[in-house]
Amino acid sequence: MxxxxxxxxxxxxxxxxxxxxxxxxxxxxxxxxxxxxxxxxxxxxxxxxxxxxxxxxxxxxxxxxxxxxxxxxxxxFSLEPDALLRLNARTLEVYRKHGVEEPPKRGSSMDVRKKLEFFLDVLREHDTSSLENRDLPLGEKLFLNCRYNNSYRYALETFTPNEINQLNGMMRTHHVA
Structure with missing residues (x-):
């Protein structure tokens, strides 16, 4: 290990x-x-x-x-087309919920609190340790893990160190791995 x-x-x-x-x-x-x-x-x-x-x-x-x-x-890993569509639809639903078509960038006009909530929801959707995702087939979990890591890396580029600390605190509070 x-x-x-x-x-x-x-x-x-x-x-x-x-x-x-x-x-x-x-x-x-x-x-x-x-x-x-x-x-x-x-x-x-x-x-x-x-x-x-x-x-x-x-x-x-x-x-x-x-x-x-x-x-x-x-x-x-590989995914069945239906699985890819289903996982992408879940991600798009998070974007719709927050009224965005792409992740907010550093310096965007979106309120910082709303940006933090958006990233928390995206990370939660891709968290393979969540009850919703825990029993998915391994290929789907690997796909979600890639999305989770990419989303977190993007958050690191988007937020200041203080805002990253806030996001990490929100992740701990909401049990997002």
Whole structure:
């Protein structure tokens, strides 16, 4: 298992996600596929039979891409067209709720509080540890995870360090990973 980190407001903070077995916060991912979150060896052992087919598929896909000369970055996955439409529709609903067609930029006329609420809702929609998303197929969870990470990176570019701290506080309050 390996630890993952990302920059938050100028410092490295461990990425926390919920263990796929017990639901406790964890910084560990499957050492083979890097896409499955577990607390430790006991939880991995408990869910291995369920995770192994997805893990083998992802490891095989990465090897096939590498063997074909295709650069591999991240975790390869595929989605059914209906799943992509459904997930995109959920994201568009957040945009409609906030009356925007694209994320607000730094210096936009949108009130900072409304910007923070928009980003919180976008992150919540893409949070793979939420009850709504927790049991989705692995490919859909990987897609949502990419969206979550991209949205958070965009927020880092949009907000001041103080506003990022406010967003992080809102995320903790609303249990958005």
């Amino acid at each position: 390996e630890n993952q980190t990302h920059a938050v407001g100028g410092g490295d903070v461990p990425v926390l996600a919920l263990c796929e077995n017990c639901g406790q916060p964890s910084r560990h991912r499957c050492s083979r596929c890097k896409a499955f979150v577990v607390c430790g060896k006991e939880c991995m052992k408990a869910v291995w039979s369920r995770h192994k087919p997805d893990c083998d598929t992802m490891v095989g896909a990465r090897k096939m891409l590498k063997d074909s000369g295709t650069p591999v970055s991240g975790v390869p």
